[in-house]
Amino acid sequence: METKQENKVERPVLQFSVLCDGIATPEEINKKPVFIGVFTQLLRPMIIPQFFIANRWINGLGEHTQIIRILNPQLEEIIKTDEVKFSLPSKVNAHDIFSAFVNLNFPEAGVYWVKIELDGKTALAYPLPVFEGSK
Numbered sequence: 301m302e303t304k305q306e307n308k309v310e311r312p313v314l315q316f317s318v319l320c321d322g323i324a325t326p327e328e329i330n331k332k333p334v335f336i337g338v339f340t341q342l343l344r345p346m347i348i349p350q351f352f353i354a355n356r357w358i359n360g361l362g363e364h365t366q367i368i369r370i371l372n373p374q375l376e377e378i379i380k381t382d383e384v385k386f387s388l389p390s391k392v393n394a395h396d397i398f399s400a401f402v403n404l405n406f407p408e409a410g411v412y413w414v415k416i417e418l419d420g421k422t423a424l425a426y427p428l429p430v431f432e433g434s435k
Contacts, residue, residue, distance in 0.1 A: 307362075308361050308362060309361055309362030309363065309364075310360045310361040310362065310391070311360055311364075311418065311419070312357040312358055312359055312360025312361075312364065312388055312395075312418070313357070313358055313359045313360065314355060314356070314357060314416060314418070314423050314424050315356040315357070315358050315394065316354070316355070316356050317353060317354070317355045317414070317416055317424060317426070318335050318338060318353070318354045319338065319339040319351060319352070319353050319414065319428065320335040320336055320337050320338045320339060320351065320352055320354065321336050321337030321339075321350075321351055321352070322335075322336035322337065322350075322352065323335060323336065323352050323354055323398050324336065333354055333396060333398075335354065339351065339428070341428075341429045341430070341431060342406060342428065342429070342430045342431070343430075343431050343432075343433030344406050344407075344408075344409060344430050344431070344432060344433055346405075346433070347403050347404065347405045348401070348403070348404050348405075348406070349402070349403060350400060350401070350402050350403075351400075351401050351404070352398055352399065352400055352401070353368055353398075353399045353401070353414065354396065354397070354398050354399075355368075355396070355397045355399075355416060356394050356395070356396050356397075357386065357388065357394065357395045357397070357418070358388075358391075358392075358393070358394040358395075359391050360388045360391065361388055361389075361390070361391060362387065362388065363385065363386075363387050364385070364386055364387070364388070364418055364419055365383045365384065365385050365386075365418070365419055365420070366381075366383070366384045366386070366397055366416065366417065366418055367380055367381055367382075367383055367384075367417045368380065368381045368399055368414065368415070368416055368417070369381075369414075369415040369417065370401075370404070370412060370413070370414055370415070370428075371412060371413040371415060372406075372407075372408070372410070372412055373408065373410030373411055373412060375413065378404075378412075379401065379404060381399050384397050384399070406430045408430075409430050409431055409432040410429075410430060411427045411428070411429055411430075412427070412428040412429075412430055413425050413426070413427060413428065414426050414427075414428055
């Protein structure tokens with residue numbers, strides 16, 4: 301008896317989530333993502349003109365939806381992405397989602413949070429320290 305894979309849904313695993321200044325997918329290295337300027341922390345006061353969050357989902361099946369939320373130190377949402385729908389036809393297929401954020405202001409120093417949601421549930425939340433910089 302065969303199982304219909306196209307109707308089966310299994311929650312994928314978030315293989316990585318990377319905050320960076322830019323992402324390249326050069327043809328000469330098989331379109332593997334190259335992360336430029338990976339963030340470990342931010343300095344304020346400043347508006348970040350542009351940054352990206354790159355996520356890879358793998359080892360799942362079916363249709364899924366991703367949303368990214370950035371929360372301030374009081375755990376209040378300051379921005380969220382639109383829903384991104386994607387499909388995984390087999391467990392060996394991966395799906396990369398590159399989300400761009402433009403002119404984002406971090407109004408105070410403290411620990412912000414990047415919250416990655418899959419199908420309405422938190423898949424991962426990680427801290428993003430924002431330090432007071434020199435004026």
